[in-house]
Amino acid sequence: MAAPFPDDFLWGAATSAYQIEGSPLADGAGPSIWHRFAHTPGRVAGHDTGDLACDHYHRSLEDVALMAELGLSAYRFSLAWGRVLPEGRGAVNSRGLDFYERLVDALLEHGIQPMATLYHWDLPVALHERGGWLNPDSPHWFAEYAGTVFRALDDRVPLWITLNEPWVVTVPGYLDGQLAPGHRDLFEPPRVANHLLLAHAEAVAAYRALGRHRIGLAVNLEPQHPASPSPADLEAARRRDAFINRWFLDALVFGRYPEELADIFGPAWPEFSAESLAKIRCPGDFIGVNYYSRGLVRAAPEAPPLDAIRITPTDAELTAMDWEVYPEGLTETLLWLRDRYANPPLYITENGAAFDDPPPRDGLVEDPRRVAYLRAHIRAAATALEQGVDLRGYCVWSLLDNFEWAEGYSKRFGLYQVDPGDRTRRPKTSACFYREVIRSRGAAV
Numbered sequence: 449m450a451a452p453f454p455d456d457f458l459w460g461a462a463t464s465a466y467q468i469e470g471s472p473l474a475d476g477a478g479p480s481i482w483h484r485f486a487h488t489p490g491r492v493a494g495h496d497t498g499d500l501a502c503d504h505y506h507r508s509l510e511d512v513a514l515m516a517e518l519g520l521s522a523y524r525f526s527l528a529w530g531r532v533l534p535e536g537r538g539a540v541n542s543r544g545l546d547f548y549e550r551l552v553d554a555l556l557e558h559g560i561q562p563m564a565t566l567y568h569w570d571l572p573v574a575l576h577e578r579g580g581w582l583n584p585d586s587p588h589w590f591a592e593y594a595g596t597v598f599r600a601l602d603d604r605v606p607l608w609i610t611l612n613e614p615w616v617v618t619v620p621g622y623l624d625g626q627l628a629p630g631h632r633d634l635f636e637p638p639r640v641a642n643h644l645l646l647a648h649a650e651a652v653a654a655y656r657a658l659g660r661h662r663i664g665l666a667v668n669l670e671p672q673h674p675a676s677p678s679p680a681d682l683e684a685a686r687r688r689d690a691f692i693n694r695w696f697l698d699a700l701v702f703g704r705y706p707e708e709l710a711d712i713f714g715p716a717w718p719e720f721s722a723e724s725l726a727k728i729r730c731p732g733d734f735i736g737v738n739y740y741s742r743g744l745v746r747a748a749p750e751a752p753p754l755d756a757i758r759i760t761p762t763d764a765e766l767t768a769m770d771w772e773v774y775p776e777g778l779t780e781t782l783l784w785l786r787d788r789y790a791n792p793p794l795y796i797t798e799n800g801a802a803f804d805d806p807p808p809r810d811g812l813v814e815d816p817r818r819v820a821y822l823r824a825h826i827r828a829a830a831t832a833l834e835q836g837v838d839l840r841g842y843c844v845w846s847l848l849d850n851f852e853w854a855e856g857y858s859k860r861f862g863l864y865q866v867d868p869g870d871r872t873r874r875p876k877t878s879a880c881f882y883r884e885v886i887r888s889r890g891a892a893v
């Protein structure tokens with residue numbers, strides 16, 4: 449097929465600090481809420497923690513060499529806030545910053561554009577103990593951290609992401625308690641979400657004062673499709689669309705929350721002042737899109753406050769996460785962004801799949817299902833590009849098998865398998881496929 453991907457299209461892979469680095473307390477780093485959460489019995493499958501992870505903290509240059517072998521033109525990673533500011537504020541830990549400076553310099557030496565995420569869920573414990581994202585000062589804490597990192601790295605990092613998936617920080621973190629800090633409270637999520645949006649806006653303002661490149665935010669998006677044409681399921685899909693897809697983006701772009709949220713949260717939904725809403729209106733320079741699957745939704749009065757649940761289709765291919773393989777949903781999502789938010793610049797900042805990969809044979813791991821998943825989703829991205837979406841890059845989640853949050857190491861998304869014993873990296877056939885895609889500028893799909 450004729451490759452619609454422009455020559456300057458960025459082909460990347462994505463990771464995050466707590467999931468790959470290991471050594472969470474090394475060289476003066478302060479603990480994060482994920483360090484505490486993972487060490488809390490019962491929170492993570494297999495009692496796994498990020499203490500070693502992929503040992504990227506000691507193997508970063510080896511991993512950059514793998515990225516160069518793939519031919520990546522970009523690498524999306526996150527900085528651990530607690531490595532830079534062990535107490536979350538105040539004293540800077542130069543050894544923590546040094547690690548990220550070495551990583552960025554190595555990327556640039558290999559012609560790989562760094563795409564740095566400031567926050568990928570690992571809030572310093574010291575700030576959590578001051579209320580964390582519930583504290584109205586949290587946006588100022590974040591802006592201080594962001595400014596520290598911008599001053600150190602903006603001369604070498606051209607693409608910045610403030611927050612990874614504020615919805616996941618808010619809902620699994622504060623409503624259903626699946627992820628750190630594990631709160632289950634109807635009244636906390638609306639305030640946490642608003643503080644996250646204020647934090648994004650304050651970081652962008654700080655960036656405008658001293659940065660020279662581009663900054664945005666990465667959101668998890670999934671089209672919501674009713675499980676049946678019944679009015680109840682149609683209404684449930686609309687509510688879940690507001691709850692997942694529109695909550696943060698409408699706030700960022702329009703400076704208003706979807707009206708459904710007041711219905712969903714009821715008395716737990718605060719009155720936000722016009723001044724506060726004006727402050728959160730901050731679309732940035734691009735939107736990062738994390739896409740994995742769609743939501744098939746049925747009405748569920750037994751599941752407040754949404755009264756809607758995502759169901760697993762019985763007649764579709766599923767990944768190891770029980771997520772439906774649904775590449776057309778990526779095209780749908782990209783076209784929806786084009787139409788709803790006036791065709792903003794987009795990067796696919798995460799797309800990938802977990803499958804139960806076999807052991808390596810002759811140093812290579814056969815993962816045909818991941819090859820098929822990536823091929824179908826890159827094609828879906830191409831279809832959106834051909835329809836005028838301003839798509840500028842694609843990042844596979846993930847470069848390496850890594851710590852998959854509450855699933856521990858049981859769910860593997862990597863292009864490279866990481867040996868559970870000695871952390872040796874071994875390529876999967878999806879890495880070979882992706883290298884060919886990059887070499888052919890997308891024609892190989």
Ligand SMILES: CO[C@H](O)c1c[n+]2c([nH]1)[C@H](O)[C@@H](O)[C@H](O)[C@H]2CO
Binds near residue numbers: 467669738740
């Ligand atoms: C519904 O999936 C979310 O968009 C999502 C999926 N994922 C993510 N967000 C996170 O950003 C990553 O840290 C996860 O490792 C990755 C795989 O689970």
